[in-house]
Each structure stands twice: as structure tokens, then as C-alpha cells.
Amino acid sequence: MALISPTQPSHRVADPVFDSKAAHLTETLPRNDAFFFGVRVTLYQFCQFLSDSHFGTALRESQYIFPIIESIHVLGLAASVGAIVLLDLRLTGLGIRSATPGQIMSQLKPWYLTGFAAMFVSGVLLFWAEAEKCYRSPTFRWKLLFLLLAGVNALWYERKYVPKMHAWSRTSLLPAGARLIGWFSLTCWTLVIGFGRWTAYGLR
């Protein structure tokens, strides 16, 4: 590749995102290298390895399995994010007045767990098939960022408000922090869905 400077060691495989944006910084910036069993592998090489693997290729080129996994991933949103939205609507005060946040969370706990598990497994399989393209997709990185933020937000709620929430009644005014968590969660999940859908458009 023309973008790789002659000074760069030849075992480094071209990294399109990195090379197009920071070719002039190649010598000064640390790369996201890792060692697996003593062999230096970049994240990009690992993604290439995944999508070039027999399993990844079979998945990507299958006539029915890939669409079915993708359908599970998309329609699984209803169970996973749908259940989260129910709690968020309650936290923000927008709706679901007849249940307290504690009641919603304890009753929908199996949904959160199975929904997340289904989304995670189907998502990993989709990534496996398209890992090299996902690495080069900017929208996929945004999706992961907001997924991480949504996760941190949920952990924050778990630590700060779950111990207190069973004392909240149907009519009690929720703390501003809890309401903010609801809004932040709604925003993050909307963006995760948006960037996820957009990723599917942009893969090439």
C-alpha cells in the first residue's frame, strides 16, 4: 500500500482507517498492537482473521442463517431495549405510572437478562461474519461507544439507586439523578439503534 511509509516494518498489515487519517503520524503514534502467544497482532489483523475464518465466511455467505441471525438481532430489540425503555419512561416521568421502578425492574429482570444474552450472542455472530468491515466502519465505533455509555449508565443506576428504589412509592417524586439516568439511557439506546442500523448501510 502506498500509504505505508518505507520505514514501517513490513509485517504490519495495512490499516485503512488508521492509514488514511494518520499516515503522517505512523512513526510517533503507538498502534493498537497486542501479543497472542508471542505473536504481535493488531486489532485490524484480528478482525481480518475473524472474517476470513471458515466459520465467519460460512456465516456471511449462508443463504438463511445470516438473515435469521440478523432478524433475531433486530427483532430482539423489542424484548431487550423495549423492556429498558419501559423503565426509562417510568424514571423520566413520561409514563408507566401504575408501577414503581422497583416493580418494573424486578418483574422484567428475566427479560433484561435473556434480551441482553440474545442480543450479545447474535451481535457477536454478526460481527464474526463482518469483522473486517466493522473495523473500518466509523458508525460501528460510535455504536460501541454509546453501548459502553449505556452500560456505564446502567451500572451507575445499579449502584446508586437500586438499593433505594424499593422505598419509592407510585406517587413519590424521583430524585433528579434517577430521572437524568432515564433520559440518558433513552438517548444512548436510541443512538445505539441508530448507529447500528447505519452500520449495516455503510459496510463495504
Next chain:
Amino acid sequence: MNLALYIKSFFIWSDASALANLMRSSTWLFPLIEVLHLVAITLLLGMISVLDLRLMGVGMRQQSISEVARDTFPWTWTGIALATLSGGCLFAAEAMKLWESPPFAAKIGFFALALASTAVFQHRMTQADQPTAALKWTALVSLLLWFGTGFAGRYIAFY
């Protein structure tokens, strides 16, 4: 007269409309509205699942059926409205392609039945205190119809 001809002329008219041209002329509009469509579907199917599974005795059991129904229906209808508006825009942009798509025909069929079941049984659900056997079956059918709509919709892209 031939009904299919009337329907096809609607598809042709949609495909040539100003909205369709706007949708096709912009790089960002179509994906953006598709995202809105998916967010609306998440809201809609999420609320439908909570209510229908409650009717079948799963999930929000500390609340009565009428409470869950009254809490979820405003959001269900918000989801339906957003999904229909965004879906109309998406439809216009590729109406002639969709005219030849069996999954799209299936989606519209499922959607019409699902919408009818939701609209017809809304009143009964917001008044219900005990789940009758009939309501349980209605819930199962509604769940299958709404997810059938979603699956057929996703299948348009694969056909």
C-alpha cells in the same frame, strides 16, 4: 374493475411523488428515516410484548391488566404513528421495487391484521380485570401478527 390495477396505480403515483423524489435525492434522508422507523418499531413491539405477555400471565403481574394496558397504549400508538409516517416515506422512495416484493405484501397484510386486533381489543383490555381465555388467545395472535409484520419487513431486504 381490476383491483390490482387500482393498487398498482397508487404505487406508481407514490413512486413519482415529490416526497419520493426528495427521499431519493438525498444521501442522508433515507437512512435517517429508516433509523426513525426502527426506533419506532422498538417502542411499538416493546409495548405490545409487555401487554400481550401480561395478558398471557407473564411479566408485570403485580399490575392489573387494565393498568398495564392504560400505561402502554399511549406509547404503542406513538410507535404506530411514527412507524407509519416513516414507513410511508420509505415506501414512496422505492414503491415500484416494493410492488414486486412478496415480503412487502406479507408485511402489509400482517400489519393490517395486527392493527385491527390492537384497535378492536384496546377497549376490552383497558377495562379487563381478569384475563379471560379469549383475551389470552387474542394476545397470542396479536403478538404473532406484530412480530410477523416485523419479520416480513426485515425479509424485504433479503428477498
